[in-house]
Amino acid sequence: MPETQRPHPGPSPARAAKTALRDQLTTARKRRSLEEVAETGRRLRDHLLALPEVRRAATVASYVSVGSEPGTGLLLEALHAQGKRVIVPVVLPDLDLDWAVHPGTGAGLATRRGLLEPEGPPLGVDAIATADVVLVPGLAVDDAGYRIGKGGGCYDRALARVPVGTPTIVLLYDDEVGREVPVEPHDRPVLAAASPRGITPLSARGRGPAGG
Template sequence: MTDGIDDAKRALRADLRERRQLRSEAAHETAAAGVKEQLDALVDELGARSLSCFLSSPTEPGTQEFIRDAVARGIRVLLPITRVDGLLDWAVADPDGEIADGLFGMPEPTGEVLSPLAVNDVDLLVIPAAAVDRTGMRLGWGRGYFDKTLGSMEHCPPVYAVIFDSELVDDVPRDLHDQPVTGVVTPTRTVTLAPHRR
């Protein structure tokens, strides 16, 4: 049974990755501006003073402008750093800080490293995804970092995945370890999908 789920996930991820790579630079710039507007509104609505986010890669809906602006507004932003053991360390976002390729070639900060527990203090988690379905089930990129993080949090704040509009789908293949999200942020809207779990 699990093999069938894994195969379905792999096929869907490959399709989504290809679609993302076909987007024009102009489309990515427009998406980044939309995502920033939606995330700014979400932060204001939740009154978040601290949050986690991720440094977007060139094919992802852009988060970097949002992060710079949030830090300038006095919001504490934690950025993930991948570890070989499947956990995430964190670093406080610094607009003047260096960015390097992480374990899997994704952009990551190079500042002072905080432990996986640092994320327990945030008011909002903003995470990447390949797709999310209408029940809030998230399909990640297959390495399990965010599923492990969410699954280990005793008091999880609201979790929003950043995706393109077409990546909010009716259904995604799911496994036992997969963790749902509260909602999604796209370039055009923010959608709350599942009740917030504490």
């Protein structure tokens, strides 16, 4: 008699809710005008450069924005002009993040998997721990600091390597801050959000992952 097979469990409620929210947020971003994307980049640059933590930082971990993501190009140029070391991610085959030094211009960047990544030597997955400030992408964040990204889990693994107390900031549009975000046990919160209206402190105190 053949062994009775158990039904394969479906996605958790939080994961299903994330997928629906991610689709909604991605669609909304595609509708944003080039003018809004550019203006958001200018305001993010100004707000972040005014932060004491960024002014004091020797190394900043950031990323190279693509498409309708809030622009980081002007910010990266300004950080380089101030003599700061900027490291940006390189996505590994297992979706973990290695890091490399940003070249300061687009000439040293290559397009891989639809992302712009530096061509310089890799620094290793633990290089993010050397950053004085960590700037991360996302699609939305809640008031407790839990963000939703594109679904690969890259940044949750990377954030787990960031020392406690290091400023971690997600870059977003105004209406993506303070959203209701489903949380899973592996999710890592950030300490603040940067959007065109300014820097919003966030707090993970009092809220744990769903089911925890």
